[in-house]
Amino acid sequence: MMSEARAEEIQRALASNSPMNRFRSFMKGVWSHKKGRAGLIILTALGLLAIFGYFFAPYSPYNTNSLAFQPPSYQHLLGTDYEGADIFSWFLIGTGTSLVVGLSIALLSAFIGVLVGVVAGYFGRQVDDVLMRAVDVLLVIPGFPLLVILSAFLPPTLETTIFVLSILSWPFLARVVRSQTLSLKERPYIMASKLSGLNGMQIIIRDILPNLLPIIFINAIFLAVGGVVAQAGLAFFGLGDLRSVNWGTMLYFFQAEDGIVYRAWWWLLPPGLGIVILGIGANFLSNAIYEISKASKGNGK
Amino acid sequence: MPRVISMEGDLMESSTIETNELTKDFINKRGIIRRESRTTRALDQVKLQIKEHEIFGLIGESGSGKTTLGLALLKLMDVDSGQIIFNGNNIMKYTGRQLFGFREKTQMIFQDPYSSLNPVISVYKSIVTPLRVFHKELKEEEVLNKAIETIEMVGLTPAEQFLNKFPNQLSGGQRQRIGIARAVINNPDFIIADEPVSMLDVSLRADILNILLDLKRKFGKSMMFISHDIAVTQYVSDRIAVMHLGQLVEVAKSDRIINNPMHPYTKSLIDSIPVPDPKKKWNLDESKGQISEYVNEGKNECSYANKCPFVMDNCRKERPKFREVEKDHLVACYLYE
């Protein structure tokens, strides 16, 4: 019979394995990784900007009472645009919109991509054939031209942009997830789970998805960045909701309203740098996640 | 009812699992322009019987079909024809609930301790899976107690040091013990151990073998022990079957296989085993032998005919049937007709 003290100790040991604790220790790992920490700091900073930027914006983005094309000054930290609107305020508010668009695209396309990839990879045969043919079709369609066409025909709202971009981004992730699933499902531990009476769906949830988490996470980060960039790209060509304030519309108005003629670098730089910094942060973080997950899975050899 | 067969005079033993003419082909398609398909017969009319409370050794070289046989017996792979009888029931057509019931009674111990445990699942969660699936009525505390008991049974003490660990925090030997714990926790009737020690260091193998022997002694488990290592197999097994290119060629008690091998293939196999004794240096004259590659293409012939020094016309006309040459010693070879 187990002693009281021993039973307690065991309970405590088991509790320390809760998903929350594991997530915490994973984040600790990321934090103690050089690139991971840099990535976290950058992305958190951008995230905070996105959430709270609105409250710190000194002007409304539609306030056009100042002079146009003013270089940075104390009144306008990042100068003004062609209508005299404050670019700093545009940037603060636009970051939020851009990141929300990116995140929505990442979530939506990751959800579809993972679902399709895992189901196709695990169940194989006809399921796989049908799903992968769909993926192939979507992958060979040249993305950007299609985007341009679709955006021109669908109502120009942010939701449309998110929807269209998601539809075009999930197939790649589905491919990656499927191939990973194919290799995972041959592992003996999957066989062990079958022998333990688990069915396909249970095995996917219990054995396969947790092993795919790092790769899904890394891909989702890039999907988000890609989403931000693609949305900005669409807006740059005047497609999508031009009334919305985001990095893309900033770029659009810069080129449409002769920002380049006035050498208004202060107008171009904030959205441009925003995208670059977001990309760098995402890269650092995904690198760190990759290395950490590889090390922790290490085959002991 | 399990079929009852006569063994050792009046002692009656029943079999846990038996197969009848089990056959499985693999078809390889190759060539891009001219599609050729090549059939490899992985299981060629395999007939065997594993008794209750017995460790049944299966030896053969790589590609002999021994792992395929293991997978087929546990219904992890479909076969083309033949029968598998488990506890008296033909399980060939089992699906759904029946298959679930069969799963409850069988388990497997895997070769590779590194890939047989899911790296993201803790030891505790790994080993109690069978309990949770097949015995939903058990309370959390009962599951925990059973887990602790089982972990200590496989020699990992104190158990609480291991419950919480993840596979990458354990050594190869410890992982293999966890693999065994997972296989036995639900008290199955039949376990297949597929090369359970071949990836472990020599000094760690003995303990794993002794655990398997203990399981048999204490709980009367039936087990099939698949290995290419004859010395290891005879250490744990009561009987040994020798497999060559999908065909069983000889079945006998372990010591008879070792001391009195009859089939020419078994003889060469036993002869080739290194013995830790420098006085038994190998004879270098036999080094002239050529190696060539043969596969069992499903012809009705002895699978060893292409290599056998005693090959006769008969061997290629029809495959030899099992024949009881001495008591409980079955050989499929025309030399003993």
Add this chain to the structure above:
Amino acid sequence: MTTSTIMEVVDLSVDYVLPDRTIKAVSHVSLDVNKGEVIGIVGESGSGKSTLAMTFLKLLEYPGKIKGGKVVYYGSEGKSDVLKMKPSALRKYRWKEVSMIFQSAMNSLNPVMRIEDQMGDVMVEHGYKEDEVDERIDYMLQLAGLTKNVRKSFPHELSGGMKQRVNIALALSCDPKILIADEATTALDVVVQRQILTRLLKLKDDLSISLIFITHDISLVANIADKVNVMYAGKIAESGPSNEIFDSPQHPYTKALLASIPSLEQEKSVKGIRGTPPDLSEEIKGCPFKDRCDSVFDRCKNEVPELKMVSQGHYAACHLYGR
């Protein structure tokens, strides 16, 4: 050393220097290889046996680092330290003086080249003339127990045993004086293993070369080696003539290892060695085997045992012997 010594390893230490830790893979190993001798090096994974073999050919790469010692080769042009060889000298030394069959040799053939082209390339690279190469390929394949029609084959058309024989033919193609086989038959079946090893031993006699045979399989070593070195935790635990090692093992590790393998001949029950080998990235105080040893005593905990002679040519690194 004696006059027939062909290679001498002196006090060799190798570290793997990783960003966060240093693994002492081999520490202070010395051994001699005589002409025409079969040396067995036995050890479990992590014992340093493969690392040791790599240094014989100066194949060690980052993060491996030689910490000290030398590998002296006595060639036709006098003696030289392999570890100090320049790339040009090294190119001549590998294959022509010492060659190696690897553990992963099954996959070490180029999949898109015919066997004859692969062998020809090696020979031409090492100074054989084009016209003699052709004949030599046949000769080498025949030595390794293969027929001529293997020449035109691609590696994927050959079985594991045949590929391993091609590797033997390749390794012997430039008349080396020493052949190192690192777990060369581990992946093969026993019947094929025996065929290949008997062939190798025959070649050793015919061509009077030395063989260094590295394996985890102590039984196998008993069957083929003249001298045996048992490695544990990067050190030689015991070394001596193979008769002595198997008839009267001295080091508790050797004894335990022999007691842990099932034998066909005796009805004995086997016993594993408890615990696991020490972590070589940490400082080991005293004897590396002390935590797993049944005869451990106080001295083992603090003092590292040196290799001491227990009888003629038979050494053991254990405090039980030679005070």
